[in-house]
Amino acid sequence: MWWHDYIWSRLHMHQSKQEDILLELMRQLDERENVDAGVVLRNPIAAYTSEELAKEEWEEFFEKYPQVIGLSGDLPGKGAFLTVDEFGVSILATRDSQGRFNAFLNACRHRGVEVESEKRGKRSKFSCPFHNWTYNNNGELIGIPQEHHFGNIDKSCRGLIKLEAAEQHGLLWVHPKPRASLNINELLGDFKVELEGWGLSEMKWVGQTPINMNLNWKLANDTFGETYHFHKLHKDTVGRIFYGDALDYEISGRNHRFVFPNRGIDRVRTKPRSEWRLTHGAVVLYYLFPNIQLVIGRGTVNLIRIYPVKNNPGKSCTMVSHYFSEELIEAQSVEDDDRPQITSENIYNLEKRSGALPSVVSQNEVFVSTVSEQDYMMGESTQKAAENGLLDHLLFGRNEPALHHFHNTFREALGMDVLEVHEE
Numbered sequence: 163m164w165w166h167d168y169i170w171s172r173l174h175m176h177q178s179k180q181e182d183i184l185l186e187l188m189r190q191l192d193e194r195e196n197v198d199a200g201v202v203l204r205n206p207i208a209a210y211t212s213e214e215l216a217k218e219e220w221e222e223f224f225e226k227y228p229q230v231i232g233l234s235g236d237l238p239g240k241g242a243f244l245t246v247d248e249f250g251v252s253i254l255a256t257r258d259s260q261g262r263f264n265a266f267l268n269a270c271r272h273r274g275v276e277v278e279s280e281k282r283g284k285r286s287k288f289s290c291p292f293h294n295w296t297y298n299n300n301g302e303l304i305g306i307p308q309e310h311h312f313g314n315i316d317k318s319c320r321g322l323i324k325l326e327a328a329e330q331h332g333l334l335w336v337h338p339k340p341r342a343s344l345n346i347n348e349l350l351g352d353f354k355v356e357l358e359g360w361g362l363s364e365m366k367w368v369g370q371t372p373i374n375m376n377l378n379w380k381l382a383n384d385t386f387g388e389t390y391h392f393h394k395l396h397k398d399t400v401g402r403i404f405y406g407d408a409l410d411y412e413i414s415g416r417n418h419r420f421v422f423p424n425r426g427i428d429r430v431r432t433k434p435r436s437e438w439r440l441t442h443g444a445v446v447l448y449y450l451f452p453n454i455q456l457v458i459g460r461g462t463v464n465l466i467r468i469y470p471v472k473n474n475p476g477k478s479c480t481m482v483s484h485y486f487s488e489e490l491i492e493a494q495s496v497e498d499d500d501r502p503q504i505t506s507e508n509i510y511n512l513e514k515r516s517g518a519l520p521s522v523v524s525q526n527e528v529f530v531s532t533v534s535e536q537d538y539m540m541g542e543s544t545q546k547a548a549e550n551g552l553l554d555h556l557l558f559g560r561n562e563p564a565l566h567h568f569h570n571t572f573r574e575a576l577g578m579d580v581l582e583v584h585e586e
Contacts (some may be wrong), residue, residue: 234263234329234363277290381544382541389404449568480533
């Protein structure tokens with residue numbers, strides 16, 4: 163049994179749902195018909211340039227809203243830690259001696275210095291580099307050099323400031339504000355069962371690709387909202403291995419599921435429906451409001467976290483974390499000439515990559531050669547045009563429903579009117 167068949171046997175999306183999605187994609191490909199949002203919308207160019215709007219977004223979507231900081235695999239075992247600081251708060255996440263996920267403000271309670279500067283690793287204790295105040299991975303203050311200088315200090319009241327954290331469906335959630343509440347099932351809506359079924363909690367972190375460029379964070383996010391551009395922009399990259407202009411699309415509250423076909427769908431057609439598997443013929447992408455794109459493939463997951471740069475609507479930061487299943491990692495460790503790995507040389511060659519195993523190199527290559535050097539370059543070009551003040555608005559076509567959804571949910575969350583319908 164191929165490694166990816168075994169992986170799928172441990173996961174669940176109802177078979178009839180898989181078949182329905184694949185059938186819809188096949189129909190669109192056969193009839194040369196894409197998903198239809200029904201209308202064309204106008205998006206004011208100020209969405210990408212307004213400093214006032216950028217300030218509101220930063221406060222409402224990042225300072226006050228629950229954030230996904232990783233998957234369970236980012237904290238692989240007791241003593242693991244992870245630090246993040248992309249949304250204005252330096253956070254130290256730990257897995258304590260009981261295996262629990264905790265999140266703290268990464269700031270010493272003495273003088274506020276970060277107690278951990280490394281991005282990830284394993285530690286049972288964290289010592290401030292300034293004066294050596296020391297904390298355990300439960301956040302408790304356990305050591306103060308020359309403690310007598312601080313009088314009758316109660317160490318139990320001077321632990322790291324705890325943030326509300328939750329580990330559900332394999333996702334690590336943190337609220338940036340102390341004493342805030344988290345309701346993950348409410349945030350995920352109807353997708354919570356599906357996300358649980360993908361086995362995200364068992365995926366292993368294997369690498370990361372950061373992308374920092376001169377485009378508004380929503381332009382970066384728009385990259386993952388349509389495949390209309392594949393035939394032109396990606397004709398020499400992912401356009402060789404995926405079909406554009408076909409999409410199965412479903413909304414759940416502020417989130418959505420976006421499924422588009424890869425060339426493997428042609429092989430799926432030849433099999434009995436009982437053997438159809440969604441990731442054998444398509445890529446599944448979940449958008450989680452406001453800034454998360456979760457891309458699920460055969461034994462692979464890419465978590466894409468997109469952030470604005472504070473006080474600068476023309477810049478953004480994208481952090482792409484790559485995860486593999488344990489079975490894929492084991493398969494990669496076996497030397498087998500009949501089962502090569504996908505590399506930067508063969509990644510866009512449909513024939514040479516057939517039957518090959520994904521690799522960390524290939525995952526990184528997609529996000530460099532396609533997203534950074536193509537998609538985001540187009541975004542930088544749009545940003546320049548937006549900032550010259552001559553464009554009034556952009557258009558979102560009937561075949562771009564995810565763009566409609568992105569921007570209307572942003573606007574709704576800020577108390578703004580929905581986008582206007584474009585009428586010639």
